Amino acid sequence: MIQHTFGLLVQPSSQWKRITALSESSFKTLLLYPWFLAIIPSVAWYYGTTHIGWSVGDGEVIKLTRESARTICILFYLTQVACLAAIGYFIHWMADTYGAASSISKGIIIASLAATPMFIAGAVGFYPILWLDMLIGIVAVCWAVYLMYLGIPIVMGIPEERGFLFSSAVMGVALVILICLMVGAVILWDFGAAPAFTD
Template identity: 80%
Template sequence: MIQHTFGLLVKPSSQWKSISELSDSSFKTLLLYPLILSLIPAVAWYYGTTNVGWTVGDGESIRLTKDSALQICILFYITQVACLAVLGYFVHWMSDTYGAQSTIAKGIIICSLAATPMFIFGAVGFFPVLWLDLLIGIVAVCWAVYLMYLGIPIVMNIPEERGFLFSSAVMGVALVLLICIMVGAVILWDFGAAPAFTD
């Protein structure tokens, strides 16, 4: 799994090709990929928000209580995995429309591998500096979108033109998921998952 992580960051095209040539059993072991890599941003942000904190202007460092941060980071981890599963299902569901052969596992794996930059760069949570984290986050999202557009035609074995339309449809679903996450976060805050700050 590690070779796929660094391969997608350094030489994505050839890495997608080697992923598409994996045997079925090797391919299905990649279902562990999102479960393991989703831990990186969750653990990083737990540490950063409880031990380092962040500042606004010239004020004091703001930190979350350990209980509050733990609750939020567990929900964050579950949300990452659930979103990749839902997005992977939609990749499978739309595959017939674009002339691709797929399974739900294949859809989840493609989405999880495309999200690699977001997992890796999620480590910025160890040092929560707003402007730096936003900048790195934007780069990670752009790289993940690029990986999705590059990977779907290769792994699904469809022409690039059809793969572009397929990837665009997946991005549309991802944006709807993002809105659902934002609404869900507001609802969960009302039900007791709001952050609690240290004094």
């Protein structure tokens, strides 16, 4: 799995082709990919928010309590995996419209592999610096979008023009899921998952 991670970061086009050429059993093992890589940002942000902390401007350093950070990071981990599963389901659901043969597992694998830069960029949480984390996050999101637009036509075996429309529809679904996440976070705060800060 690690070779796919590195390959998608440095040679994305050829790596997507290699992934497409995998046997059915090897391809399905990639369903474990998000379960492993989602650990990186979850652990990084747990450590960074409890041990290092962050500050805005020249203000005091803010840290979360360990209990609060643990709850939030577990929810963060599960949310990453659930969002990729949801996006993968919609990739599968829309495949017929764009003339592609698909399965739910294929959709989840495409979504998960395209999210590789965001998983890796999540490591910035080990040392939270707001402006740097935002900058790296924006670059990671841009690269993930590029991977999605590049990967869908290759893996689904459809022309690039149709792949562009397909990928654009997937991006629309991802934005809707992002809005749902924001609403869900506010609701979870009311049910006890609000951050608790150290004194």
